Amino acid sequence: MSVLTNNLDLFLRAFGQTLQLFAISGVLSLLLGTLLAALRVSPVPVFRAVGAAYVTVLRNTPLTLVFVFFLFGYPLLEIVKIEPYTAAVVALSLYTAAFVCEVVRSGINTVPVGQAEASRALGLTFVQMLGNVVLPQALRSVVPPMTSTMIALLKNTTVASGFAVFQAGTIRDSLSEQGENVLLGLLWVAIGFVILVMPLTYVQQTFEKRWSVAR
Amino acid sequence: MTAASAPPMIRMAGVDKFFGPLHVLKNVQLEVPKGQVVVVLGPSGSGKSTLCRTINRLEPIDSGVIEVDGQPLPAEGKELARLRADVGMVFQSFNLFAHKTIVENVMLAPTKVRKIPAAEARKTAMELLERVGIANQADKFPAQLSGGQQQRVAIARSLAMKPKVMLFDEPTSALDPEMVQEVLDVMTSLAKEGMTMLVVTHEMGFARKAADRVIFMADGEVVEDSTPEEFFSAPKSNRAKDFLGKILTH
Numbered sequence: 001m002s003v004l005t006n007n008l009d010l011f012l013r014a015f016g017q018t019l020q021l022f023a024i025s026g027v028l029s030l031l032l033g034t035l036l037a038a039l040r041v042s043p044v045p046v047f048r049a050v051g052a053a054y055v056t057v058l059r060n061t062p063l064t065l066v067f068v069f070f071l072f073g074y075p076l077l078e079i080v081k082i083e084p085y086t087a088a089v090v091a092l093s094l095y096t097a098a099f100v101c102e103v104v105r106s107g108i109n110t111v112p113v114g115q116a117e118a119s120r121a122l123g124l125t126f127v128q129m130l131g132n133v134v135l136p137q138a139l140r141s142v143v144p145p146m147t148s149t150m151i152a153l154l155k156n157t158t159v160a161s162g163f164a165v166f167q168a169g170t171i172r173d174s175l176s177e178q179g180e181n182v183l184l185g186l187l188w189v190a191i192g193f194v195i196l197v198m199p200l201t202y203v204q205q206t207f208e209k210r211w212s213v214a215r
Numbered sequence: 216m217t218a219a220s221a222p223p224m225i226r227m228a229g230v231d232k233f234f235g236p237l238h239v240l241k242n243v244q245l246e247v248p249k250g251q252v253v254v255v256l257g258p259s260g261s262g263k264s265t266l267c268r269t270i271n272r273l274e275p276i277d278s279g280v281i282e283v284d285g286q287p288l289p290a291e292g293k294e295l296a297r298l299r300a301d302v303g304m305v306f307q308s309f310n311l312f313a314h315k316t317i318v319e320n321v322m323l324a325p326t327k328v329r330k331i332p333a334a335e336a337r338k339t340a341m342e343l344l345e346r347v348g349i350a351n352q353a354d355k356f357p358a359q360l361s362g363g364q365q366q367r368v369a370i371a372r373s374l375a376m377k378p379k380v381m382l383f384d385e386p387t388s389a390l391d392p393e394m395v396q397e398v399l400d401v402m403t404s405l406a407k408e409g410m411t412m413l414v415v416t417h418e419m420g421f422a423r424k425a426a427d428r429v430i431f432m433a434d435g436e437v438v439e440d441s442t443p444e445e446f447f448s449a450p451k452s453n454r455a456k457d458f459l460g461k462i463l464t465h
């Protein structure tokens with residue numbers, strides 16, 4: 001316990017950073033992933049190809065390599081300078097978006113084709129159909145896998161440790177510098193993650209309950 | 216309104232449609248003047264649904280011309296969406312939006328496509344629901360309604376766009392027998408009000424009572440095109456005789 005109480009400030013700041021990384025990357029990846037899914041089901045072949053290529057590349061690249069690119073490779077291109085923290089957000093968002101895209105797309109596939117046909121027959125454009133009819137139903141059916149994707153993102157934030165971005169994954173290094181018991185410290189880190197995941201599970205259950213009634 | 220210069224509401228000329236090697240519509244010629252009610256009959260697989268779906272381009276055709284109110288069907292895009300807004304369509308499986316309440320189902324297209332303010336769209340929606348006899352279910356979800364009720368909502372949803380013409384693809388085929396009449400009643404009243412309608416149905420009662428004209432299809436071809444009286448009392452082709460023999464004996 002003393003590992004925790006002696007370093008409470010460290011733990012709180014680190015988990016605060018983790019939470020922030022997660023929240024920003026979570027929102028960005030949900031938006032980008034949904035947009036990618038829209039591209040992948042669009043009637044325009046070029047859009048579909050772009051969406052498919054994105055998913056293939058990002059989903060098959062280890063996250064660490066995505067980080068390496070944005071922290072070390074991208075600066076060499078000398079386009080716009082980005083801080084390591086921003087680079088971490090970008091890497092996490094782009095990487096997770098590929099998974100969000102596939103989850104959303106699987107949800108779109110569960111929506112009966114008649115829903116889209118009725119929308120088109122009424123004069124809705126592709127974007128109106130997606131936004132008002134197909135996506136709302138698709139997202140309802142993917143709450144569990146989407147929660148899993150978000151939990152994976154939460155844990156993936158620790159990959160930033162290898163790139164000097166301070167967050168819960170770097171607590172270990174700070175503790176070992178101070179000569180604290182690292183293993184005990186790691187146990188507390190794990191408990192911290194469990195505590196962070198719990199609200200996500202709660203959110204999942206709430207959505208599942210709400211949306212199971214409305215059908 | 217029957218001025219000779221007015222274009223027909225629907226005009227199909229030399230329409231061919233293939234599904235892979237399958238020739239589903241063969242050189243179809245069809246003109247439906249404004250206000251006419253046309254019933255399309257034919258055995259299963261004869262291309263009735265396909266015919267219906269080509270008129271608002273849910274199925275694109277391979278050759279020929281289709282015009283709605285004098286306007287050729289545009290390619291997929293905003294133009295086509297605008298044209299579809301004027302062509303109502305009622306499906307065999309209702310296809311109500313499962314995540315929206317009944318009144319929201321009816322309001323969606325008017326607010327999104329016609330940009331009508333929500334309050335006004337709701338008022339019109341409630342009037343239409345009143346008309347089809349489901350105003351008291353307005354806040355329920357589609358799954359909570361019977362098939363007949365859902366189909367009446369689907370008709371109201373189409374009417375909310377103030378269409379020039381309505382297409383029905385076997386609107387009562389998925390219904391329990393006791394619910395067929397309530398839907399046919401709504402359709403009959405629409406027909407009486409002068410709505411231009413193309414109706415694929417096996418309901419001979421409706422064809423006799425409400426149709427101005429009967430089209431009989433077989434193997435992708437329009438085989439007969441006559442009045443209901445003529446068709447039912449004196450079908451010309453053997454295929455039509457055969458078809459009528461089968462459906463009238465049970």
Ligand SMILES: Nc1ncnc2c1ncn2[C@@H]1O[C@H](COP(=O)(O)OP(=O)(O)OP(=O)(O)O)[C@@H](O)[C@H]1O
Pocket residue numbers: 234237239257258259260261262263264265266
């Ligand atoms: N999307 C499709 N892909 C391939 N073949 C199709 C498709 N839709 C219909 N067909 C085929 O085209 C032919 C005509 O089908 P259509 O649904 O228009 O017939 P129908 O007259 O409406 O029949 P039913 O009375 O059974 O509804 C059938 O042989 C059918 O199997």
Ligand SMILES: [Mg+2]
Pocket residue numbers: 263264265384385
């Ligand atoms: Mg059919």
